[in-house]
Amino acid sequence: MSQxxxxxxxxxxxxxxxxxxxxxxxxxxxxxxxxxxxxSWGRAKSLPFESGVVGAGSARQRFSVKFYLVAMLFVxxxxxxxFLFGWAVAVREVGWSxxxxxxxxxxxxxxxxxxxxxxxxxxxxxxxRPPGPAT
Amino acid sequence: xxxxMTHLMALLPLIVVCATAITVMLGIxxxxxxxxxxxxxxIGIVLTLAMLLPIWTMAPVEVPLLVVDGLALFAGAxxxxxxxxxxxxxxxxLDNYPGPREEFYLLLLCAAAGGMVLAASRHLATxxxxxxxxxxxxxxxxxxxxxxxxxxxxGIKYFIxxxxxxxxxxxxxxLLYAQVGRLDxxxxxxxxxxxxxxxxxxxxxxxLVGLGFxxxxxxxxxxxxxxxxGAPGPAATFLASASKVAVFVVLLRLVLSTPxxxxxxxxxxxxVLALAGMLVGNLLALVQSNLKRLLGYSxxxxxxxxxxxxxVGDGLATETSGVYLLTYLVTTLGxxxxxxxxxxxxxxxxxxxxxxxxxxxWRRPYLTAVLTVSLxxxxxxxxxxxxxxxxxxxxxxxxxxxxWLVGGIIVGSAIGLYYYLRVMVTLYLVExxxxxxxxxxxxxxxxxxxxxxxxxxxxxxxxVYPAPMIEWVRLVEHITVR
Numbered sequence: 001m002s003q004x005x006x007x008x009x010x011x012x013x014x015x016x017x018x019x020x021x022x023x024x025x026x027x028x029x030x031x032x033x034x035x036x037x038x039x040s041w042g043r044a045k046s047l048p049f050e051s052g053v054v055g056a057g058s059a060r061q062r063f064s065v066k067f068y069l070v071a072m073l074f075v076x077x078x079x080x081x082x083f084l085f086g087w088a089v090a091v092r093e094v095g096w097s098x099x100x101x102x103x104x105x106x107x108x109x110x111x112x113x114x115x116x117x118x119x120x121x122x123x124x125x126x127x128x129r130p131p132g133p134a135t
Numbered sequence: 136x137x138x139x140m141t142h143l144m145a146l147l148p149l150i151v152v153c154a155t156a157i158t159v160m161l162g163i164x165x166x167x168x169x170x171x172x173x174x175x176x177x178i179g180i181v182l183t184l185a186m187l188l189p190i191w192t193m194a195p196v197e198v199p200l201l202v203v204d205g206l207a208l209f210a211g212a213x214x215x216x217x218x219x220x221x222x223x224x225x226x227x228x229l230d231n232y233p234g235p236r237e238e239f240y241l242l243l244l245c246a247a248a249g250g251m252v253l254a255a256s257r258h259l260a261t262x263x264x265x266x267x268x269x270x271x272x273x274x275x276x277x278x279x280x281x282x283x284x285x286x287x288x289x290g291i292k293y294f295i296x297x298x299x300x301x302x303x304x305x306x307x308x309x310l311l312y313a314q315v316g317r318l319d320x321x322x323x324x325x326x327x328x329x330x331x332x333x334x335x336x337x338x339x340x341x342x343l344v345g346l347g348f349x350x351x352x353x354x355x356x357x358x359x360x361x362x363x364x365g366a367p368g369p370a371a372t373f374l375a376s377a378s379k380v381a382v383f384v385v386l387l388r389l390v391l392s393t394p395x396x397x398x399x400x401x402x403x404x405x406x407v408l409a410l411a412g413m414l415v416g417n418l419l420a421l422v423q424s425n426l427k428r429l430l431g432y433s434x435x436x437x438x439x440x441x442x443x444x445x446x447v448g449d450g451l452a453t454e455t456s457g458v459y460l461l462t463y464l465v466t467t468l469g470x471x472x473x474x475x476x477x478x479x480x481x482x483x484x485x486x487x488x489x490x491x492x493x494x495x496x497w498r499r500p501y502l503t504a505v506l507t508v509s510l511x512x513x514x515x516x517x518x519x520x521x522x523x524x525x526x527x528x529x530x531x532x533x534x535x536x537x538x539w540l541v542g543g544i545i546v547g548s549a550i551g552l553y554y555y556l557r558v559m560v561t562l563y564l565v566e567x568x569x570x571x572x573x574x575x576x577x578x579x580x581x582x583x584x585x586x587x588x589x590x591x592x593x594x595x596x597x598x599v600y601p602a603p604m605i606e607w608v609r610l611v612e613h614i615t616v617r
Binding site for chain 2: 111
């Protein structure tokens, strides 16, 4: 056991030193700054610093939840489009089986798009109500 | 490698489930119709179940990412059966739900496909994709009644904790990859060998954390009662049955195929987790006054029992896990089915507080009989399916001379009997409940009712005549790739 422990230490000591160095650096910078740095208090000191300009308005603005939905849909379709790049660089090598695989993938995406547009997920404005549960 | 017809045939069940999901999605886009959507879902699942039969003869089939062997088919069949039950229950449950109802079936089918991928994975990539495809729709299902505070809380709680567990899982995979340089499980198992290095051990440990969270093994169990309590009935049913079965099967595959799990240290960890699960689950279930929370804690205890099979890891371990999983699945589906049926005609929280169940026998005798049989089976009383499972586990523990674990099972079962009997006494009390809640008058004729009655019958039949089930599980073990 002690032999394996020695071997383990010989193998992994660099990682240990790294972790220790990271911790030391953090403690050192925070500690030295708190010991040597000056302090000052004042009313303006507790305001959020925004490039020297006095902040205006509340940070708690309300956005329509629609934006999140659109952003999410964008990310989903964007990521799935990225997969097609992988096919594009290998289009000759993978041949027809690759073509049919990509075709199935794109058709599933298309089905998702049709679904999204039909349930009203792509409508920006809240004007038109999405088709609710029929009957 | 090229994909031959055999490979395609073996993957056909998975393809059909995915195709059904897309059909349901397009169906919703075309026209919303609750009955039609449920019918398409049920037809798709039944078709897939029928398709599993011819594949038994050609298993095991391996493709680079998936392996269709006995264990995968066994888990696939169990996942599909519980999805079928959930679909039937959801049809009753969602009947007077005010919001959109059809999407539930879409989520259910996606989760079922994820479970099947997970159970058949032989590559860390498919393991991850399967686990996420199983979990992502579950977030939506748990928070389906989003106007309900508890349901929303359950969904978000499961989402955040599950994401944290996934981070552990991914980090574990990264450590294994750093050690091994490969991602397919056979190569990982071979390179790790009997005595894994510190990094390999850390990777396996982190994988165990990620999977243990989904199985609610004890230090990672805190979400279970809250999520079970808040989730809508059919979603809780799926979470308690199909999701756990799929994750346990993949854990079983990992333990059986990786010689590193024979390491004494890892076995010791598993044994401690098992013992902690049995004791914590059963002791905390004692103080519950909510049936869904009680079932949550009891599932923690049951997975403590099941871990014994992983601790032993050879001999009858696969057969024991198979039998126990099957009996647990049938029983849990029955118990949650009754809760769902009782909640189906009410808006707001599900009927889960025990005082709603007071004197239920005098109003709904057959439904009460189903719940009684399920609870007896969970307690492991003879002539129910649960007894066969518990018998296997104790036999396995005695055979391997794991006396602490056997002692834990016996103490846990004794405590368990107390709280299961407490619920049963409530069912047969004469005085009426504080607030009357009842199943719909025609519950026996509805899809969910028929399924629940069938499950109760199955629990008793498996308890009285378990030979076909044991034969089946032996066949599963026979065609499983090691």
